[in-house]
Amino acid sequence: MDDREYEQLLQYAKQFSGVTEDMENTLQGLYERVKPHMAEVTDSFYTVLLDIPKAEPFLIDRLDALKETHNRWMESVFSGPFELDYVKAMYRVGDVHVKAELPVEFMAGSMALITTRLHQLLGTIFKDEPEKLIESVSAVNSILGFTLMVMQQSYESSRLAEELEKFLKITGMSRTLFDNLASAYKE
Amino acid sequence: MREDMLASILSDLNGSSADIEASAVISTDGLIMASLLPANLDEDRVGAMSAAMLSLGDRTASELTRGSLEMVLIKGSQGYVVMTHAGEEAVVSVQAKSTAKLGLVFLDIKRAAEAISKVI
Structure with missing residues (x-):
């Protein structure tokens, strides 16, 4: 993907997930209050994942490294900015998931788990401030939805690229021939 | 010059x-080198499709232990398409009538392919 395509994806995902500048400010405002609990959220997330038989083999030998990466990502969720660099980073995360051959449902499932954990945390932080709780939950939902969209886009592209490689290998077609064939049938 | 020679062979x-x-005559990447096609056929499509079919034919012959590919023959209700290599870098694609005497057509295509491979 070039910068123009990343920019398109950025705008598309922001529009779809409803991320606004106010939400970005809200998330940044939450950073100091959420940061002390990030490791706890991460630990809790991986504890649930380890109980899922299909997920466990992908985690077992690299749990510490994964937790470290996860904590760094959580920090970025509450610090932003949610611009091209963030989109590129999340797109790469999707790529890594594909290369590790993680089933596609892992991303949506994981995001659901993280969303629940963060809602619980925000519920504790803002137990006496319902308006702030609603505002925070909305911002978290939007940014996690935004992130998931970007990662899934990458997943889709990477999967298609992998499938194409297989197809070319099986048929013996060169990449150039395939491109010429596709170009000949471009509307 | 080379294009003229290829056009002459096709003629x-x-x-x-x-x-x-x-x-x-098509490159193995699917690009037309020379052609004598009716106006209703898209050169780019004929080129890319023929090269793709021949590539698949190569792989099929090999996978199904039929030795090296000599030609790919497609029979439709309106006639035949015959594709064969012309040297290592080109493909000849021919369309023939449904009533064609295939033995003679194959012979003509083989001669043309040999001539084309010398030019390329």
């Missing part, structure tokens, strides 16, 4: 039999 091929309706 001879199409003239060699009333059964042959159209022909083209």
Whole structure:
């Protein structure tokens, strides 16, 4: 993907997930209050994942490294900015998931788990401030939805690229021939 | 110069039999080098599709232990498409009538392919 395509994806995902500048400010405002609990959220997330038989083999030998990466990502969720660099980073995360051959449902499932954990945390932080709780939950939902969209886009592209490689290998077609064939049938 | 020579070979091929309706020389990447095609056919599509079919034919012959590929023959209700290599870098694609005498068509295509491989 070039910068123009990343920019398109950025705008598309922001529009779809409803991320606004106010939400970005809200998330940044939450950073100091959420940061002390990030490791706890991460630990809790991986504890649930380890109980899922299909997920466990992908985690077992690299749990510490994964937790470290996860904590760094959580920090970025509450610090932003949610611009091209963030989109590129999340797109790469999707790529890594594909290369590790993680089933596609892992991303949506994981995001659901993280969303629940963060809602619980925000519920504790803002137990006496319902308006702030609603505002925070909305911002978290939007940014996690935004992130998931970007990662899934990458997943889709990477999967298609992998499938194409297989197809070319099986048929013996060169990449150039395939491109010429596709170009000949471009509307 | 080379294009003229290829066009001349195709012209001879199409003239060699009333059964042959159209022909083209295509790079193995699917690009047209020379062609004598009816106006209703898209050169780019004929080129890319023929090269793709021949590539698949190569792989099929090999996978199904039929030795090296000699040609790919497609029979439709309106006639035949015959594709064969012309050297290592080109493909000849020929369209023939449904009533064509295939033995003669194959012979003409083989001669044309040899001539084309010398030019390329």
